[in-house]
Amino acid sequence: MKEAQLSAAGIVIDVIEGNNLNKVFQKYSQENKISPKDISQIKDLVFGTLRSYGKTKFVINKLVKRMPSNTLILSLLHVALFQLISNRSNSYTVVDQAVSASNMINKRHTKFVNGVLRSFLREKVSILDKAEKIDEAKYSYPIWWINLIKNEYPKSWENILDIGNSHPPLIIRVNIKKGSISNYIKKLEKYHIEHLYLGMEAILIKKPIPIDSLPGFKEGEVSIQDYGAQLATHLLDLKKNYNVLDACAAPGGKACHMNEIEEIKLTAVEADKQRVERINENLNRLGHTFKVINSEIKAGNAWWDKNLFDRILLDAPCSASGIVRRHIDIKWLRRPGDLDYFHEKQFQLLRASWEMLKPLGKLLYVTCSIFEKENRSVVNRFLKEEKTAIEIKIKFPKNINVDDNQLLPSLIHDGLFYVLFEKK
Numbered sequence: 001m002k003e004a005q006l007s008a009a010g011i012v013i014d015v016i017e018g019n020n021l022n023k024v025f026q027k028y029s030q031e032n033k034i035s036p037k038d039i040s041q042i043k044d045l046v047f048g049t050l051r052s053y054g055k056t057k058f059v060i061n062k063l064v065k066r067m068p069s070n071t072l073i074l075s076l077l078h079v080a081l082f083q084l085i086s087n088r089s090n091s092y093t094v095v096d097q098a099v100s101a102s103n104m105i106n107k108r109h110t111k112f113v114n115g116v117l118r119s120f121l122r123e124k125v126s127i128l129d130k131a132e133k134i135d136e137a138k139y140s141y142p143i144w145w146i147n148l149i150k151n152e153y154p155k156s157w158e159n160i161l162d163i164g165n166s167h168p169p170l171i172i173r174v175n176i177k178k179g180s181i182s183n184y185i186k187k188l189e190k191y192h193i194e195h196l197y198l199g200m201e202a203i204l205i206k207k208p209i210p211i212d213s214l215p216g217f218k219e220g221e222v223s224i225q226d227y228g229a230q231l232a233t234h235l236l237d238l239k240k241n242y243n244v245l246d247a248c249a250a251p252g253g254k255a256c257h258m259n260e261i262e263e264i265k266l267t268a269v270e271a272d273k274q275r276v277e278r279i280n281e282n283l284n285r286l287g288h289t290f291k292v293i294n295s296e297i298k299a300g301n302a303w304w305d306k307n308l309f310d311r312i313l314l315d316a317p318c319s320a321s322g323i324v325r326r327h328i329d330i331k332w333l334r335r336p337g338d339l340d341y342f343h344e345k346q347f348q349l350l351r352a353s354w355e356m357l358k359p360l361g362k363l364l365y366v367t368c369s370i371f372e373k374e375n376r377s378v379v380n381r382f383l384k385e386e387k388t389a390i391e392i393k394i395k396f397p398k399n400i401n402v403d404d405n406q407l408l409p410s411l412i413h414d415g416l417f418y419v420l421f422e423k424k
Contacts (some may be wrong), residue, residue: 001092001099003374004038005343007081009075009101013398015050023330025205048329050318053167056081058131063119073109076101080117085128091121093221121327130419140165144336145321151275152372156408158257160370162411164324164331170205171198171412172214173225173253175286177260185214191335201257202227220286225253226323228400229368232313235394236364237260242310246309247297247353250275254313259288266290267309269297297352308358315344316346322407322415339373346378353424354386362392362420368414375406375417382421 014024025046029039049056056078060067067075077382080098083089095117102113120127131137135146139161150157174184176418181201188195193215194206205214232254239243242264246255249268259266268290270276276294283289295303297314319342324330330411350365357363367374383389396402401410409415 001097003124004041005050005098007042008079009072012049013071013075027204045079047328049079052082052140054136055131058137059127062127063116072105073383108206132392134246141331166325167312170208170226172203172231174201175221175260178221198227200230202230226414228407228416232366233257236311245309246314247314250278256282256286256288269293269295271296290387297349299352307358310361312353312357312363314348315366318342318367318374320368322368322370322381338372342374350382359423361423365419367417370415379419388424390422392422394420
């Protein structure tokens with residue numbers, strides 16, 4: 001356990017210092033040649049620690065008068081406190097292993113680590129009661145994030161924060177080009193995989209299993225995609241032979257979904273070269289073929305052949321605040337000023353995409369954010385400045401938790417925002 005605690009502590013430091021969790025894991029795994037089993041244990045500790053970081057920070061501030069200069073020792077305390085708060089392992093074992101881990105870092109800190117953790121166990125009930133009265137500790141988000149959600153969602157803010165700290169559901173999308181939904185459900189039943197059909201091509205797997213264990217996954221019969229994200233393709237109202245643009249396409253889930261439900265001429269554009277590789281990986285596994293271009297969507301669109309598009313999907317880069325349970329590092333990486341940056345980026349992407357749309361064509365604007373600054377604020381600004389744009393009312397499925405085009409995070413879908421425009 002001590003090796004896992006130590007590894008997790010190092011990764012948590014990297015994230016808190018501003019690095020993307022997925023990239024940190026990838027780099028760490030390659031440099032240290034960690035086995036899949038060990039990586040699973042380390043991930044569990046890292047995700048748990050980041051989910052509860054606000055609470056463990058509160059505990060440390062209560063118990064430590066003079067913070068250690070060694071950041072790895074401090075991060076190790078966060079990891080061990082998460083374990084003690086969540087009751088994941090025997091308390092004695094957690095403390096013993098954390099002390100051993102601290103000895104591997106610097107022997108001078110072993111008494112300090114031992115003292116803090118044992119003090120917490122003695123005062124656990126009292127300290128955690130106090131934590132419940134402090135929002136940043138109780139909900140484990142930066143206070144600016146909590147206050148913004150409270151202000152924008154006065155009736156549902158607490159549920160939104162709680163869901164953001166939960167484990168995300170495993171939802172799959174059936175590739176109807178390779179088989180019917182009913183036939184795939186029979187496969188799930190054959191392998192005794194508990195499931196719930198949600199609608200369209202979406203099925204919830206009740207007990208998460210390794211992706212490779214899903215019947216037909218390697219053969220491209222199914223993909224992993226949130227139920228809310230699967231709405232995009234259906235909202236676009238695709239028709240045969242339509243010229244369609246996926247403007248910010250990586251990792252390619254929505255592009256592949258569009259290709260699965262209708263015979264269209266699809267162009268997928270992605271600015272990030274590495275993320276283009278993700279699109280191609282999806283293409284190869286699913287057996288799709290469509291044009292993938294590594295370029296930016298911006299005024300002039302130099303890559304564009306000037307053939308107007310019937311439909312455009314703009315899944316704009318954003319804060320990812322609506323999918324924080326899938327990317328738990330997001331809440332500690334984001335800063336309030338990021339929302340202004342994303343707002344401007346999204347607005348410029350809308351304008352650059354709009355020039356490529358046919359008259360009477362439709363553009364679907366999507367973000368995976370729950371912040372108004374990136375959503376309705378962008379839309380209102382665009383409608384005010386672009387006189388050829390009309391917003392079309394969207395009818396959402398009954399099992400979607402939605403408020404004014406904003407999907408509120410739920411047990412079956414993430415927090416996404418959708419607006420459908422038509423061009424005069």
